[in-house]
Amino acid sequence: MSIPSAQAPCLPPLLGDLFPARPVQGEAGAVLLRAQAVIDTVIAPTAAQRDREGGYPHQAMAALKATGVLALAVPRAWGGLGVTQALSLEFMLRLAVADPAIAQIYKVHDDLVREIFVYAPAALRPVLARRIVHEHVILGMAVAENGRRADSFMQTLARPGHAGTHVVSGRKIYATGASGADLVAVSSFDPVRAQQAGGSVRAGVRMDLVPRGAAGLRFHHDWNRMGQRATDSGTVTLENVVVDDFWNALAPDTALPQHVALRFQAGFSAILTGIGIGALRAVCAFVPDHARPWGAAGVDSADQDPYVRRLLGEIGADLFGAWCSVAQAGRLLDQHEQGEVPRAMVAMAASAARSVATRAALRAASEAPAAAGARGTDAAQGLDRYWRDARTLSLHDPVDWKNAEIGRNLLTGWVPEPGPYQ
Known part of the structure; x- marks a missing residue:
């Protein structure tokens, strides 16, 4: 991640210096800045309410659509912004920090757009692109x-x-x-x-x-x-x-892309990492002013407790590692589409990211609240939603199979055949 200059417009930091501000530029950068403003002012403040009520988040999605983000993945050749998959993954993560349900809805759109513009009939592509870019049409x-x-x-x-x-x-x-x-x-x-x-x-x-x-x-x-x-x-x-x-977006004589499942897995990993970051941020905001220090610590506030610092620091390190693995998977996806790296390399990176992100998210969501103490369990804090979201999303498909595939590759050189989940 590049170091922002004082003049460059930036997306805000997500986890202190572990996940610092990100400089953006051009039309895509302007769209991302507008989207981040919606995340901060519309989506994040109402996430807990949506968790309680369920149902499709129509108002939040309408605000997000109006920023132009649905055109991020549309190829430049068809009037879209054509951003890299690595940047799309970071945007999914930023959405997930605020509301992982909205991040997953956006992920489906982004994944489908990237997939369909590969195999769609020539006549459909410009029509679909116009509807997404100019009418803010979202795909489910x-x-x-x-x-x-x-x-x-x-x-x-x-x-x-x-x-x-x-x-x-x-x-x-x-x-x-x-x-x-x-x-x-x-x-x-x-x-x-x-x-x-x-x-x-x-x-x-x-x-x-x-x-x-x-x-x-x-x-x-x-x-x-x-x-x-x-x-x-x-x-x-x-x-x-x-x-x-x-x-019919699938032209009968068009070869299907062989890395669709890997992109899906990388997106899930980005969202899981975002959930973990959201949980850690919520706890870190709560602890200094609301948690009580343990008597034996001999400190005046809970944020001075060395065990609290150690716990949250370890969780932060886990999430840093998870994000690095997701970012690497995104870079390899982009390189694979340019013919620079083989599919097997992307497959291992995507499986590794899913493994690391799953563990980091579940640990952050389940263990970080220990630093908040019993006061942190008040329903008004809503800390439980992070674990429920992480646990639910982590079960989309078994992460044990990702670990086994990595192990098989290491032990035998096995290369996974393209399929719905590998």
Whole structure:
């Protein structure tokens, strides 16, 4: 991270000198500064309330959309800002410090934009870019299905309709961002197209961008988890939803990018690290004026207690390491897209970041409150939401598999095959 000059506009520090101010420049920098102002004045002050109430955060997202951040990942060739994945990850982290649910909603949009502009038909790209850049359209996702295994897909079916349309029916789970999205990315399988292509499964896979108000598209608002409550990541059903083939973002003859899962993992790691930073910041703000020092410490205030300093310092060091690992994964993702590093190198970095960030976030959220003492458990402080958010997000897929993949690579030189989760 570069050292800011006195004149350069900067995003504010997040964790003292461990995560200092970040200089920004140009149009993207102006957008990020506006977004940071919304984070500080709109999103952060109301995060605890959204955690209590659940549901999609319409007001906060409307304020964020108005800053222009949805265009960050749109390629410059199509009128977007084309920022690096490393910068997108830092923005996700900054959002997560304030409200990780909003960070996850933004992450879905950022990931989808980067993915779709790789494989979308040529005619769709400029249309989609204009809608995102000029109309602040946000994308949501309805892909996961309730199969026997976590990687079971293609239960949602598409059948040919009239005059360049398909009719889609199925049930989706974990549909983060879908209920408040302007366009919902819905995956489905067209068995007719697959058969026509000689039995090619790939040829039958679709990714339609469905308007939120489409007839037959229903959001059940049944997300009732202990954390990440404001993602509204519940069930979505489609009953004979008619989709225009123009909005099938997955061109049948386009090769799929092989690092999508790695980008997803890096984003989760950024959000987890942000949750940990948020928890540590909240405790550090509470301790000096509100925590009581232990009598045996022989000090006048809890922030002078050497054990409090040691605990929070260790947690800060853990989070510093987590952020460094996320930043490295982001840099390697960018380098991989430029053809500079192999996928295996990115895969190991993404798995390492997920491992380190998970441990750092859970420790920060569960152990940092010890420095606040019993007074810190007052519901008004809301310290419990950090652990609930971190624990919920950490279970998106098992981190033990990330550690095992790293170990297998170290022991045998094994290289993971591209897949939904590796």
